[in-house]
Amino acid sequence: MLQVNSITPWRPSMYAGSLPPKRLRTWREARARCNAEDFAKDPVEMTEFISCSRAEDSGDSVMAESHIPAIVLDIARKRRPFVGISGVTDTEIKRPISAVTCLEYINFNIRADKQNQFHLRAEMTEQDKEVIRAAGRNEDTLPAARVLRAKMQTERLYANVVQLTP
Known part of the structure; x- marks a missing residue:
């Protein structure tokens, strides 16, 4: 199933040129749409979905953008x-x-x-199951297992599992 593994802030002023041109163009178009709809003060976020189910990191990804309404930020600030x-x-x-x-x-x-x-x-594939096994064995061979192990270190759900791994 889809799982969200990290949040990485990006601001054009901080990381000029760090996004590939196509992704930067996508963000600028989304920003322009929000500006045109009177949401110029609201942030526009980009979410990148990266496939980590293969034995090797394939680099497959999809980028999506969305407007974050001010009310959501107000709730978060509380x-x-x-x-x-x-x-x-x-x-x-x-x-x-x-x-x-x-x-x-x-x-x-x-x-x-x-x-x-x-x-x-x-449905979980045999490759998916091997990633989970590799993470449990603390193996560093599969990129997806490294991502899963990092996730297991932070999410409360995995606390007992992490304690059991050598």
Whole structure:
């Protein structure tokens, strides 16, 4: 299933020229659309979806852009904790807001979609299973296993699994 693994801030003034020309053009077009729709003060975000399911990093990716409404930023600035229900224990979970807990909460909601209404789930392949096994063995051979291991270090869901790995 789709999982969100990192958030990387990018501002044209900070990293001039760091985006490939096609992606920079996509961001500028999205920025222009928001400006034209009276959302010039609101941020435009770019999300890159990278395939990490193969044994080797293929570089396959898709970029999408979206407007972040001011009300969403206002909610985030209040820094109220995330509240959710554990799918395992049915107890309420409160976590302080941070980049890590934002990722965890996004992934929590994706995993909770048991009926696949978001269409983000797929059948696991043998390659997918080997990536999980490699991450559990602390192997550094598969790029996807490295990504999964890093994710396991930050998300609470994996806390007991991380303690079991040598």
